[in-house]
Amino acid sequence: MAAFVFSVMVVFSSPGSTYAASFDLGAKSAILVDANTGKVLFSKEPDLTLPPASMTKMMTEYLVLEAIEKGTISWDTTTQISDYPYSISANPSFSGVGLKQNHDYTVRELYEAMAINSDNATTIALAELVAGSEKDFVDMMNKKAKEMGLPDYQFVNSTGLSNKDLGENRPKGTEADATNLLSARSTAMLAYHLINDYPESLEVTSVTTTKFDGQTIQNWNWMLPNMPGYLKQFGYDGVDGLKTGFTDLAGYCFTGTAERDGQRLISVVMKTDSKEARFQETAKLFNYGFQQFSTKELYPAGYQVKDQSELKVTKGKEDQVEVETKSALKTMVKNGEEKQYSVKYHFDKDKLTKDGKITAPVKKGDKVGTAELVYKGDEKYTNLLSGKPQKTTVDLVTTSSVEKANWFMLALGGIGDFFSDVFTGAVDTVKGWF
Structure with missing residues (x-):
């Protein structure tokens, strides 16, 4: 029989316990x-x-x-x-x-x-x-x-x-x-x-x-x-x-x-x-x-983190695409703690190149990661099911489509990269003489 049993007389505190100030509860x-x-x-x-x-x-x-x-x-x-x-x-x-x-x-x-x-x-x-x-x-x-x-x-x-x-x-x-x-x-x-x-x-x-x-x-x-x-x-x-x-x-x-x-x-x-x-x-x-507590929408659908709203694109007709939250970030918020929350992006590494670019073609609404609601206050809010700190996430998606560049433009880009590498190498060689 699968069971985890402790003596009913043992009392211990859980690291996930939360206690309200001056909250007297008459229960064991x-x-x-x-x-x-x-x-x-x-x-x-x-x-x-x-x-x-x-x-x-x-x-x-x-x-x-x-x-x-x-x-x-x-x-x-x-x-x-x-x-x-x-x-x-x-x-x-x-x-x-x-x-x-x-x-x-x-x-x-x-x-x-x-x-x-x-x-x-x-x-x-x-x-x-x-x-x-x-x-x-x-x-x-x-x-x-x-x-x-x-x-x-x-x-x-x-x-x-x-x-x-x-x-x-x-x-x-x-x-x-x-x-x-x-x-x-x-x-x-x-x-x-x-x-x-x-x-x-x-x-x-x-x-x-x-x-x-x-x-x-x-x-x-x-x-x-x-x-x-x-x-x-x-x-x-x-x-x-x-x-x-x-x-x-x-x-x-x-x-x-x-x-x-x-x-x-x-x-x-x-x-x-x-x-x-x-x-x-x-x-x-x-x-x-x-x-x-009350359930509040802290960040609306379409929210973008400042200075992190653009994702570089490789092999596309455009060099970048914007990203935003697909849906609103909501959670149960304690009174006065609204400003204790921020948003953090987590990009899906499997969808990006080693240098952090997304490869065209890109469709509008493509999921590229998640946006997490991060709590930075003093309380210890855990999740009942996981036992871990409460985590609220929504999908992070692209705001527009980016077509794949044609072979000629890709070839030009490749030639440009070649000469750029040659020039950089030559400059480094010359610098080495001195």
């Missing part, structure tokens, strides 16, 4: 990310591995949606409940939706109960449907985590429960006392892939209440707008997901996502003190993100 570990670019806006011990509890179900959601996309199953596919998920559903300590045996449930019904009400038994039923057994599904979870490039993960079941809670039902090949483990960074990466690869997942996670088998089930995400009664006070404008979690070992955790004015954020808080605290701390992160 946390991260805030721009869902569009993957730019990390804030982090606190983001690489500390902890039990994610029911946030594990985001991976199950992903694999179910992937199976639907591949045509292996559909939303209307029906399945019945085996003894294992039935025993979990019948156990009052798991407070499930009360599944019945010898009854057909659609994938949509089971998925909604899992994503909205965080039901464990419906999660297991879906895992069995997709993979044949929860053991094989766990193998799929770990394989997908590796494909996604999650840096810290261990999946031992589909639900996020501790294996000791599952008893003899735990997936074969996993330890009796094992638990799922993720870092805040890995959890955010999982959420990033879920909502970007399958944005339709938000149509379900944004539902406050729904009907399941004749009963009303409620979303545990209290930050959704229009939550009923007492929960309304936790509502946050723009929130439409994503997943809560709680076990005695994990504490209270939450992966949230919110969108305002086309700007979407993903947040993760792990090991907070209470049900309420996980949402209160998430609100702090969202407030910081939406109030301190």
